[in-house]
Amino acid sequence: MEIIYARDYEQLSKQAARYVYQFVASRPKVTLGLPTGETPIGFYRELVALHRDNQLQLDGMVTFNLDEYLGLPPQSPQSYHFYMNRHLFEPLGLPLEQTHIPNGLAKDPEAECQRYEEEIRRHGGLDLVILGVGRNGHIGFNEPGTSFDRRTHVVTLAESTRQANARFFPSLEDVPTQAITMGIATILEADEIILLASGSTKAEAVYHLIEGHKVTEQWPVTALKRHDRVTVFLDREAAALLSTAKETRSP
């Protein structure tokens, strides 16, 4: 596992964007797994800026989002469809046919999960998955206790996750109780994974990933220890509980 220490959120966003930019630019075809949440907003902004200055070839780029709330229409400002259009797809000019997000309004959510998996397979799997992490260590919406063998599936959100994400909704009652998420087995099949963590609320999850001794379903992020091509981008606050951080930080 490689760890890139950033001074702050701005530097983390720039470093991660440069990394992904180069990854995409060096391949004629690339299939990406994409995150949502507050953390990747700066990363998307920087990626769009890099594209503006040095036009990326977008024809071969296909994206699969990690997750979507069940019950939210794509036009809802809290949906991940809306988020992705606003922060990446529209500013980049990425044709929507090249993008995939689970359908939160699917009549049969289990069938939607199957369809999503088949679509990923049809594209030859994921080359690079970019992840954020929840305060309780969730990745995508794989909450603590989820088997690492699961593929795309329907989840019931942890109460703590609903509370953490309530800041994006008018009130806690408006936060959906369920979502569709790419499973950890699907994520671990990607050729490469990067994880972005910013802020002190992520320090405990980061500690379990980097210095914890256990791979445990109680901290879903520790599943990444089983993958041999993982790069973690941390800012100082997210790295605060690591004993190694002090010597290796960039100035």
Ligand SMILES: N[C@@H]1[C@@H](O)[C@H](O)[C@@H](COP(=O)(O)O)O[C@@H]1O
């Ligand atoms: N489903 C998303 C996750 O993919 C994301 O990693 C997490 C943390 O988000 P934030 O960056 O806002 O802390 O939020 C949501 O729960």
